[in-house]
Amino acid sequence: MTRRKLLLALLALPAAGAGWFSWSRNRNPYYSGPPTDHFDGLRFFNPDHKWAKTPIETIRAIWLGDRVEWPESWPSPFWAAKPPARVEGSALRVTAVGHATHLIQAAGLNILTDPVWSERASPVGFAGPRRVVAPGIAFDDLPKIDVVLLSHNHYDHLDLDTLARIEKRDRPRVIVPLGNNAIIKANDPSSAAEAYDWGAVVPLEDGVTATLAPAYHWSARSVTDRRKALWCAYALDFGAAGRVYFGGDSGFGPGTIFRAAGEKLGPFRLAIIPIGAYEPRWFMGDQHMNPAEAVEAFKLLNAEAAIGCHWGVFRLTAEAIDAPAKDLATALDKAAIAPERFRALRPGEVWEAA
Template sequence: MLALLGAPALAAGWFGWRRARNRYYSGSITDHFDGVRFFNPGHPWAQTPVDAMRALALTKRTPWPDRWPSPFSDKPPARVGGAGLRVVAIGHATHLIQAAGVNILTDPVWSDRASPFGFAGPKRVVAPGVAFADLPRIDIVLLSHNHYDHLDLATMSRLAERDDPRVIVPLGNDAILRAHDRAIRAEAYDWADRVALADGITATLTPAYHWSARGVTDRHKALWCAFALDLGPAGKVYFGGDSGFGEGATFRAAGQEHGPFRLAILPIGAYEPRWFMGDHHMNPDDAVKAFALLGAESAVGCHWGVFRLTAEAIDAPAQDLATALATAEIAPERFRALRPGEVWESAGAA
């Protein structure tokens, strides 16, 4: 996150969010929208522009390799039916979820950089776990928010041209997609909206502790979310998108209102320095707590080992997850830190 725009732009973004105009969304005031900006109720933003520049300038960053190839690769089947559930990690927050004859992509990014620029910004250190040409036909895309490591406009245009999928986004993100490519079939929804994806298959947008921005003046002006999926005979899946832990209320509520989940897909990376990133991202210990609050049978960890966004080592999330699971006395096979191309699969309903 810190590497996406640099200190001057981050500082400008903190000030720019106060501008009383929202070019993405216009709607009634709610408990998480003040008429211009979206916010997390009960989760006030703690950082300042000075904090952002301190985090960038003073934090010691553990070196990453230029390349970190995954030992896995995958060529998915055309469809998965019945009670089967198949999830392949493509990289970062991108997953292909196959169940009930429906193919769903989360936060698809096939570009080499998570950045507004092709020549600078976080660069991919591992190839996507599924080549774009090997993707089956995509029916649904779920976008959690508009940061460059989650909303990749180039990939969205490729998907629109090839498969014309429905794209389910939180409020305001549809305007970003349409401004780039009117062929993208974006549908915007609010927290708690339940969207029919296919016969008996739904997605509900749920709160996440995060934020949004594509530039220096649009901070908090498009909504962010997690998704609770009901996949009929294949069970329920939670996709966390990108979130801090806070007090855990969003995960507890999701488990109570939308569970029990067969699988939770939770971010475990981009968490150091903790004093700064705690409001933005969970660390593995937080993710294990979220897993417990969700009441999920199994989980996979994402948002690590692909784009360098913060200060921790490339393999620290997987190592820290193993420690957190041992401390919580949870069997490691229940919560796996997937590398790109690695598959989580179950043939029968939970």
């Protein structure tokens, strides 16, 4: 059976049990709470950027459209050196692990964003997007992790196997947007994942906070749970080490969320902004920024510097593996922004400031 025929067969499975599908579709297994300006009692949504794509459109864009081939392997030229145990004072150090995974070290804290060390970003180990480059830090070389920040539940961001490994080794605090704690605890009952809504300010250490901010995205782990768990970005305040924005995964939309974050939660010493998985635009534009939009978000965030992430690790969309970095360079030149201010990091590459 071809890959395309297999996908069509899998998507047709719920229809074979219409009663089950209807029941699953009309209940939320992750979160129960009163309606808000971004939750209707069943599903979450972006108030100023409402959009939806059908399963048929998904198949057309991801599986049936033309795609530039990726290499089977694309090793990073950067040596995956063992990070320091801690970074103190006003220093800030960020190591790109790959895709949306970063080790952020500041104010004596070690924070991981969307940690994925698995070989595939998939619900199964034998199929789905496979990494073409090793993680920028070997798992055993990680310092003790104090906090994990999760942006949403897509498989390239919420990797249950990796979370269980970190939990067993370090027992960190795990901060997630609403509903995602249920997914983690169903896999690992020992997890103490803490779930928060947009706008929540979470103390991490004396004088260090993480604020959950909106992102223009969505969530799903299967065909019946779309938008039943929340998604977010994070604004970190490290005191003397400055403020860091982690965008998770987001489209640009009307840009409102980036302007609001810059005005209310910034200014930022560093912004970590997704720049990949953006073609074809007719499908991806609502949920993923392209590099030109990422540059606009960078300006609205009022950030001194930025890291471009979410590219060059898992093949998710149609563009070439190196297109995000090339397109970012073009966008920065057009905007008259020095390239060193917004770097598209490869795994193992480090951004740091004293």
